[in-house]
Amino acid sequence: xxxxxxxxxxxxxxxxxxxxxxxxxxxxxxxxxxxxxxxxxxxxxxxxxxxxxxxxxxxxxxxxxxxxxxxxxxxxxxxxxxxxxxxxxxxxxxxxxxxxxxxxxxxxxxxxxxxxxxxxxxxxxxxxxxxxxxxxxxxxxxxxxxxxxxxxxxxxxxxxxxxxxxxxxxxxxxxxxxxxxxxxxxxxxxxxxxxxxxxxxxxxxxxxxxxxxxxxxxxxxxxxxxxxxxxxxxxxxxxxxxxxxxxxxxxxxxxxxxxxxxx
Amino acid sequence: xxxxxxxxxxxxxxxxxxxxxxxxxxxxxxxxxxxxxxxxxxxxxxxxxxxxxxxxxxxxxxxxxxxxxxxxxxxxxxxxxxxxxxxxxxxxxxxxxxxxxxxxxxxxxxxxxxxxxxxxxxxxxxxxxxxxxxxxxxxxxxxxxxxxxxxxxxxxxxxxxxxxxxxxxxxxxxxxxxxxxxxxxxxxxxxxxxxxxxxxxxxxxxxxxxxxxxxxxxxxxxxxxxxxxxxxxxxxxxxxxxxxxxxxxxxxxxxxxxxxxxxxxxxxxxxxxxxxxxxxxxxxxxxxxxxxxxxx
Numbered sequence: 001x002x003x004x005x006x007x008x009x010x011x012x013x014x015x016x017x018x019x020x021x022x023x024x025x026x027x028x029x030x031x032x033x034x035x036x037x038x039x040x041x042x043x044x045x046x047x048x049x050x051x052x053x054x055x056x057x058x059x060x061x062x063x064x065x066x067x068x069x070x071x072x073x074x075x076x077x078x079x080x081x082x083x084x085x086x087x088x089x090x091x092x093x094x095x096x097x098x099x100x101x102x103x104x105x106x107x108x109x110x111x112x113x114x115x116x117x118x119x120x121x122x123x124x125x126x127x128x129x130x131x132x133x134x135x136x137x138x139x140x141x142x143x144x145x146x147x148x149x150x151x152x153x154x155x156x157x158x159x160x161x162x163x164x165x166x167x168x169x170x171x172x173x174x175x176x177x178x179x180x181x182x183x184x185x186x187x188x189x190x191x192x193x194x195x196x197x198x199x200x201x202x203x204x205x206x207x208x209x210x211x212x213x214x215x216x217x218x219x220x221x222x223x224x225x226x227x228x229x230x231x232x233x234x235x236x237x238x239x240x241x242x243x244x245x246x247x248x249x250x251x252x253x254x255x256x257x258x259x260x261x262x263x
Numbered sequence: 264x265x266x267x268x269x270x271x272x273x274x275x276x277x278x279x280x281x282x283x284x285x286x287x288x289x290x291x292x293x294x295x296x297x298x299x300x301x302x303x304x305x306x307x308x309x310x311x312x313x314x315x316x317x318x319x320x321x322x323x324x325x326x327x328x329x330x331x332x333x334x335x336x337x338x339x340x341x342x343x344x345x346x347x348x349x350x351x352x353x354x355x356x357x358x359x360x361x362x363x364x365x366x367x368x369x370x371x372x373x374x375x376x377x378x379x380x381x382x383x384x385x386x387x388x389x390x391x392x393x394x395x396x397x398x399x400x401x402x403x404x405x406x407x408x409x410x411x412x413x414x415x416x417x418x419x420x421x422x423x424x425x426x427x428x429x430x431x432x433x434x435x436x437x438x439x440x441x442x443x444x445x446x447x448x449x450x451x452x453x454x455x456x457x458x459x460x461x462x463x464x465x466x467x468x469x470x471x472x473x474x475x476x477x478x479x480x481x482x483x484x485x486x487x488x489x490x491x492x493x494x495x496x497x498x499x500x501x502x503x504x505x506x507x508x509x510x511x512x513x514x515x516x517x518x519x520x521x522x523x524x525x526x527x528x529x530x531x532x533x534x535x536x537x538x539x540x541x542x543x544x545x546x547x548x549x550x551x552x553x554x555x556x557x558x559x
Contacts, residue, residue: 009368012361013377019358019435020384023395026405030398040403083281093278102285104548108489110496110540112513113533116520117292120530123309124295146288149281161555178270207388210498210513224390231390231503235398243391250387258379 024247031240048241057226058242065206065223068137072144073201079145080152080201081194085186087153088160106150115214118143122215136220143215144205151204152197159193160186192261199257203250293537300327300530311526327531337515337532341539344512347426347501348494351433355441355490356483358434363445363482364475367452378446385439393432393503400428400504424506432500437493441486448482449475481554488547492540512536 031049035042052058083103086093106114122132122139132139167189171181187194209224216225230239301323302311316322331337366377384392399405400423407419422428452475460470476483498513505511512532520529 009361009365012358013365016358016362016438017380020380020438023392023399023435024384024387026398027391027395037403079281079284082277086278086281090274090278095282099278099282099285100552101548102289103281104551105544106289108492108540108544108547110493110513110536112496112498112516113296113537114289114292116516116529116533117296118288120295120299120526121288121292127309142288146285149284153281179273203386207390209390224388227388227390227394228499231394231397235394235401235404239394240398243388243394246391247387251383254379254383254386258375262375 027240028244028247031237031244033237033240036237048237049245052238052241052245055238057221058223061221061223061226064137064220068140068144068222069202069205072141072148072205073198075141075145076148076152076201077194077198080149080197081156081187081190083149083153084156084160084190085182088157089186103150103153106147107154111208111210112214114147115143115211118146118211119214135215135217139215139217140212140220140222143211144201144208147208147211148201148204151200152194155197155200156190156193159190163189199253296530296533296537299526300534301325302527304525304527309526310524327525327527328535330528331531331535340510340512340515341535343510344495345539347429347433347509347511348491348497351430351437351494352441352487352491354430354434355438356487359438359441359445359486360479360483363442363449366442367446367449381439381442381446389436390499392436393500396428396432396435397423397503400431423504426505426509428504428506429501429509429511432504433494433497436500437490440489440493444485444489445479445482448479448485452478481550484550485547485554488543488550492543492547495540496536 030041032044032046033041034045034047083099087096087100087103118139119135122135125131126133168181168185171185172178176184207224208222209228212220212222212225213228216222227239227242230236298314299311302314303324303326304310305312312322314321314323362381366374366381369377397404401407402419402421402423404423406422407416410416411419456474456478457470460474461467465473495511496513496516497511498517501509501511501514516529516532516536519525519532
C-alpha cells in the first residue's frame with residue numbers, strides 16, 4: 001500500500017501554487033483596466049495594448065533584446081555543449097577542476113559581481129586594445145553567453161551522464177572515427193538537451209536586467225532595462241499589458257513544447 | 264582517412280573553446296576587480312589610480328577595505344544581507360519541502376504537469392514577477408483594496424517597502440530553485456524503505472525523520488545553497504519591494520559604482536562578498552560532484 005498524501009501536503013501544494021500564480025493572474029486582470037490608476041478598476045479596455053504597440057521605445061528595446069537573446073543563446077549552446085562533452089566524456093584532462101569550477105560558479109554568482117567584473121574587463125580592454133569601442137549589443141551578448149553557457153553545460157552534461165554508452169561504443173567498435181561518432185551518434189542523441197539549453201539561454205538573456213545594466217552603454221537599452229526604469233516609479237497600466245503579452249507568449253511556448261514532447 | 268592526430272586536435276578544440284571563453288570572460292574579470300580594489304579613487308578616466316605608477320613601482324593601497332571595515336553602514340548591510348538570505352532560504356525550504364514531497368508522491372500522469380507548473384514562472388521574466396507583487400502589495404493595491412472592501416481594515420496596511428515584502432519577493436523568485444533539487448532527491452527514493460520501516464512498527468513521523476529526511480539531504484543542501492548564494496547579492500527585489508531599512512549589499516555595490524563612481528570601493532565590496540561566498544560555493548560544488556558520482 002502506498003500511503004495517501006496527508007492533508008498537510010495537499011494544503012502546502014494548494015497554497016504554493018496559489019502563491020506562484022495569483023500575482024500573475026492579477027497582472028493579467030489589471031492589464032484590461034481602462035483606468036490610468038493601475039489598481040482602481042475603471043472598466044474593461046484594451047487600450048493599453050494599443051499604446052504598447054505604438055510605443056517606439058518599447059519596440060526598439062524589444063528588438064535589441066531579441067537580437068541579443070538569439071545570438072547569446074546560440075553561442076552559449078555551442079560552447080556549453082562543448083563543455084558538457086568535455087566534462088562527461090573526456091575523462092580527466094589538465095585543468096579539469098578549474099574548468100568545472102568555472103562552469104558551475106556563474107550559476108550561483110550574484111549578478112552584481114559578474115556584472116561589475118565584466119564591465120571592468122571591458123573598460124580595461126578598451127584602454128588596452130581599443131575594443132570594445134562602445135558598449136551595447138556586443139558586450140551584453142558576451143555577458144549573457146558567459147552566464148547562460150553554464151546552464152547549457154549542466155543540462156547537456158546530465159543528459160550525457162544519463163545516456164547509455166553502448167551506442168557510441170558500438171559505433172567506435174565498427175570503426176567509426178571519434179569525430180564522426182560525435183556528429184552521427186552523440187549529437188543527435190543529445191539534441192533535445194541542446195534545444196532545452198538553447199531555450200533556457202534565450203529566456204535568461206531576455207530576462208536579464210543586472211548584467212545588462214552594468215555592461216551596456218548609452219543607447220543600449222534592453223527591454224528589462226526599460227521596464228525597470230518605468231516600474232521604479234510604480235505600477236503602470238502599460239507595463240501590465242506588456243507583462244501580459246510576455247506571460248502569454250512564454251506560457252504558450254512552454255505548454256506547446258511540453259505537449260509536443262509528451263506525444 | 265582522418266588521422267588520429269586530427270581526432271586529438273578536435274578533442275582539444277572542444278575543451279579549449281569553452282575553457283578560453285570562461286578564462287577570459289569569467290576568471291580574468293575577477294583578477295581585475297581585485298586589482299582595482301587595491302587602487303585609490305581619482306577624478307580621471309578611468310577613475311582609479313594605476314597599479315604601477317609612472318616610475319614603475321607598485322602602488323597599492325588597502326584604503327577601500329579599511330574604509331569598509333571602519334564604516335558601520337557596510338558591516339550592517341553585509342549582516343542584513345546574510346540575515347535576509349538565511350531567512351528567505353528557510354522560508355523556501357519550509358514551503359518547498361512539502362510541495363516537492365507532494366509532487367514526488369503524486370501519480371506519474373499529474374506529476375509532470377505539477378513540475379511544469381513549478382518551472383513555468385521561472386521562464387516568465389523575473390522582473391515582471393517582482394512587478395506583479397508591487398501591484399498586489401501597494402497601499403492601494405489588490406490586497407489592501409480587498410481587505411478594505413471586506414471591512415477588515417480601515418486604513419491601508421503598509422505592505423510594500425518593508426522587509427516583509429522583500430521576503431515575499433525573494434521566496435517567490437527563488438522557490439523553484441529549492442523545489443527542483445528537492446524533488447530530484449525525493450523522486451529517486453526507494454519507497455519500499457518506508458513501507459519496510461512501517462511494517463517494522465515505525466510511525467509515519469519516525470519514518471519521515473529517520474528515512475525520508477536523511478535520504479533527501481543532498482537535495483536539501485543543494486536547494487538551500489542555490490537559494491542562499493544568489494539571494495545575498497540580490498539587487499532587484501530589495502530595490503523594488505524593500506524600504507530604507509532593507510538595504511542589501513547588491514544595492515550598495517550598484518550605488519557605489521554608478522552613483523558615487525567610487526570604483527575601488529565598489530570592487531572591494533564585491534571582493535568581500537566573494538570571500539563570504541567562497542565557502543558555500545565550494546560546499547555546493549562538492550555536493551554536486553558527489554551527486555554526479557552517485558548518478559554515474
